[in-house]
Amino acid sequence: MIAEALFADDGEANAARLDWLIRDLDDFLNRAGARPRLVFALCVAVLSLFAPLWIGRFTTLSDLPLAERSRALHKAEGGLLGPPALAAKAILCILWFEHPDVDREERAR
Amino acid sequence: MSRTSGRTMDRDVTLDCDVVVVGSGAGGAVIAATLAEAGQRVILLEEGPVLDAMAHGRMRPSESLRSIWRDAGMTLAVGIGDSPSINVTSARVLGGSSMVTGGVCFRADAEVLDGWSRELTIDDLDANAMDRWYSEVERDVHVEPVPVSLRSRSTNLFIEGGEKIGIPFHSMNRNTNGCTGNGRCNFGCPNGAKMSVDLNYLPRAERAGAELWTDCLVERVITEGTRATGVRGRFVDEKKERTQFHFSVFAKRVVLAGGAAYTPLILRASGLAKRSGALGRNLSLHPSFRVMAEFDEPVRGWHGALQSAYSDHFHADGMVFNSVFTPHGVVAAAMPGFGKHHARFRERIANIAMFGGMLHDDGGGRLWRFFGREPLMTYRMSKRDRARVPLLLRRMAEIFFSAGARRVFLPVFGSEPIEPDDLAGAPLESTHGRLFECSSQHPLGTCRMGSDPRASVVRPTGELWDVKNVYVADGSILPTSLGKNPQLTIMAMAKRVANRLVN
Numbered sequence: 001m002i003a004e005a006l007f008a009d010d011g012e013a014n015a016a017r018l019d020w021l022i023r024d025l026d027d028f029l030n031r032a033g034a035r036p037r038l039v040f041a042l043c044v045a046v047l048s049l050f051a052p053l054w055i056g057r058f059t060t061l062s063d064l065p066l067a068e069r070s071r072a073l074h075k076a077e078g079g080l081l082g083p084p085a086l087a088a089k090a091i092l093c094i095l096w097f098e099h100p101d102v103d104r105e106e107r108a109r
Numbered sequence: 110m111s112r113t114s115g116r117t118m119d120r121d122v123t124l125d126c127d128v129v130v131v132g133s134g135a136g137g138a139v140i141a142a143t144l145a146e147a148g149q150r151v152i153l154l155e156e157g158p159v160l161d162a163m164a165h166g167r168m169r170p171s172e173s174l175r176s177i178w179r180d181a182g183m184t185l186a187v188g189i190g191d192s193p194s195i196n197v198t199s200a201r202v203l204g205g206s207s208m209v210t211g212g213v214c215f216r217a218d219a220e221v222l223d224g225w226s227r228e229l230t231i232d233d234l235d236a237n238a239m240d241r242w243y244s245e246v247e248r249d250v251h252v253e254p255v256p257v258s259l260r261s262r263s264t265n266l267f268i269e270g271g272e273k274i275g276i277p278f279h280s281m282n283r284n285t286n287g288c289t290g291n292g293r294c295n296f297g298c299p300n301g302a303k304m305s306v307d308l309n310y311l312p313r314a315e316r317a318g319a320e321l322w323t324d325c326l327v328e329r330v331i332t333e334g335t336r337a338t339g340v341r342g343r344f345v346d347e348k349k350e351r352t353q354f355h356f357s358v359f360a361k362r363v364v365l366a367g368g369a370a371y372t373p374l375i376l377r378a379s380g381l382a383k384r385s386g387a388l389g390r391n392l393s394l395h396p397s398f399r400v401m402a403e404f405d406e407p408v409r410g411w412h413g414a415l416q417s418a419y420s421d422h423f424h425a426d427g428m429v430f431n432s433v434f435t436p437h438g439v440v441a442a443a444m445p446g447f448g449k450h451h452a453r454f455r456e457r458i459a460n461i462a463m464f465g466g467m468l469h470d471d472g473g474g475r476l477w478r479f480f481g482r483e484p485l486m487t488y489r490m491s492k493r494d495r496a497r498v499p500l501l502l503r504r505m506a507e508i509f510f511s512a513g514a515r516r517v518f519l520p521v522f523g524s525e526p527i528e529p530d531d532l533a534g535a536p537l538e539s540t541h542g543r544l545f546e547c548s549s550q551h552p553l554g555t556c557r558m559g560s561d562p563r564a565s566v567v568r569p570t571g572e573l574w575d576v577k578n579v580y581v582a583d584g585s586i587l588p589t590s591l592g593k594n595p596q597l598t599i600m601a602m603a604k605r606v607a608n609r610l611v612n
């Protein structure tokens with residue numbers, strides 16, 4: 001849900017890469033240990049419950065359409081929700097940029 | 110070679126030796142090698158697993174994080190009041206945090222060492238006396254200057270900007286041998302060129318007969334009256350959970366080197382070192398801030414040495430600039446927005462340069478016992494340090510702009526990058542501390558050394574004030590922060606403690 005909102009550029013995020021990310025995230029959290037698993041789950045829960053308030057919506061993040069979700073998270077990261085937003089974003093970005101396609105993209109630049 | 114993993118243990122184990130060392134990082138490895146080479150029977154216990162240096166160098170950064178970084182790199186010191194919360198990283202592996210350093214090796218400034226010596230009235234802690242231990246460590250871990258040719262474009266841009274406005278830079282020293290500038294020291298070196306302690310002190314300890322036990326979590330020191338007789342703990346499985354099997358290691362001397370965030374927990378769980386009230390206090394962190402800048406030209410900051418140059422021009426203001434670069438994902442995470450907004454920036458990662466700024470802090474951190482075995486860290490930044498944060502960021506942004514940066518990303522949660530004309534008006538001074546993105550790799554000082562038992566945890570020799578034959582030899586004994594990266598000083602201090610133990 002957060003990954004999709006983060007990596008959607010002009011429409012939807014690349015579905016195959018998103019699947020790969022979610023699988024790798026599972027492995028990451030399984031191997032990272034109990035405390036990081038808990039911290040990550042808390043960050044996601046807090047963002048999911050409270051980020052929509054930043055755009056005046058009283059619902060959970062998953063109920064928002066993609067563009068609204070990105071907007072809510074963007075607004076929230078500049079306020080009290082900065083640390084959980086950064087934690088979630090950091091892990092997702094680290095994994096996203098380790099996708100095998102990244103090397104190819106880089107060479108093309 | 111004698112290495113045993115606690116993962117495979119299916120029974121309780123009892124061992125004995127002359128010296129048991131807890132923790133195999135910068136401090137513990139030096140102690141183990143020095144004492145084993147002096148003929149003592151040493152057992153070294155490490156909570157983390159073994160990871161071969163070359164295998165580490167082949168890992169993706171996130172694999173390194175999930176395997177050997179404590180909490181996968183997500184540990185936080187909670188900011189109190191107007192202080193930022195700080196992401197404090199360390200490693201949990203044979204070789205300790207030495208396995209994830211950028212290799213930077215600084216001696217502490219003479220004024221810091223002489224200050225300790227003077228204020229704590231410890232003669233052999235001044236720069237002259239410490240020279241011997243520094244020199245030995247520098248030889249043992251192969252400290253050499255980073256050649257200018259290994260500097261990344263990212264580093265060179267910051268240097269060019271600095272020099273234009275009269276700020277000089279110098280080459281760093283690092284513990285490397287054969288570095289070709291892969292720009293990923295924190296996640297292992299593909300060439301095995303980073304001379305972390307797993308490549309020098311630990312093999313030396315083994316060759317001299319030390320037994321290295323990994324996946325062994327020490328829980329407490331065993332005491333009889335005012336003497337320690339050993340340590341006790343539990344084996345740990347591949348999920349980093351404690352198993353049901355215990356070990357006890359009986360020894361004539363115990364040396365704790367679990368790092369500044371963990372040694373105090375062992376002492377507290379053992380009911381030791383309570384008298385002064387200093388245990389777990391006085392935590393300094395060297396709060397650090399990464400500033401990124403976008404240039405028109407491609408920068409590709411990952412080509413070149415991860416860390417290669419520094420400036421201590423603003424040393425009197427307690428600030429040092431250290432070159433650094435991070436994996437793409439960390440660069441992207443520091444860019445604002447989600448979705449389309451974020452994509453606009455992340456497409457430009459190849460054009461991003463980065464530099465680090467670090468504060469020589471007054472301390473203000475504290476360790477608390479938390480549920481489970483992990484500590485809770487809190488940090489209240491001193492007023493002086495807090496006032497330095499906006500100044501540090503302004504100076505760094507100014508340097509990047511003078512190098513021609515199109516825009517600068519300041520480490521303020523969710524903030525948009527600023528352009529040259531925006532800098533003067535950027536509301537950094539009024540930004541709440543909690544909105545600054547801050548990290549630390551250098552927890553220090555939680556079992557400070559001193560000559561007054563009412564204000565310190567260990568004696569000038571490294572021995573606890575209240576229990577004979579328990580020593581501490583890691584970053585926790587440093588009396589104050591250094592203002593420079595600490596691994597060399599921790600190793601030199603461990604050499605000094607080991608020398609006392611040998612004699």
Ligand SMILES: Cc1cc2nc3c(=O)[nH]c(=O)nc-3n(C[C@H](O)[C@H](O)[C@H](O)COP(=O)(O)OP(=O)(O)OC[C@H]3O[C@@H](n4cnc5c(N)ncnc54)[C@H](O)[C@@H]3O)c2cc1C
Nearest residue numbers: 132134136156205206210211213327367583584594595596
């Ligand atoms: C990402 C990163 C980059 C860094 N880069 C640099 C640099 O370039 N230059 C520099 O000077 N410094 C650097 N540092 C800091 C440096 O690595 C540390 O200051 C130094 O290694 C600390 O040494 P130590 O012996 O106190 O603790 P550590 O090296 O952290 O070792 C402590 C060991 O004890 C183990 N342990 C803890 N508790 C227990 C227990 N109960 N039972 C058994 N074992 C236990 C831990 O698992 C760990 O392996 C960096 C640190 C990090 C995290």
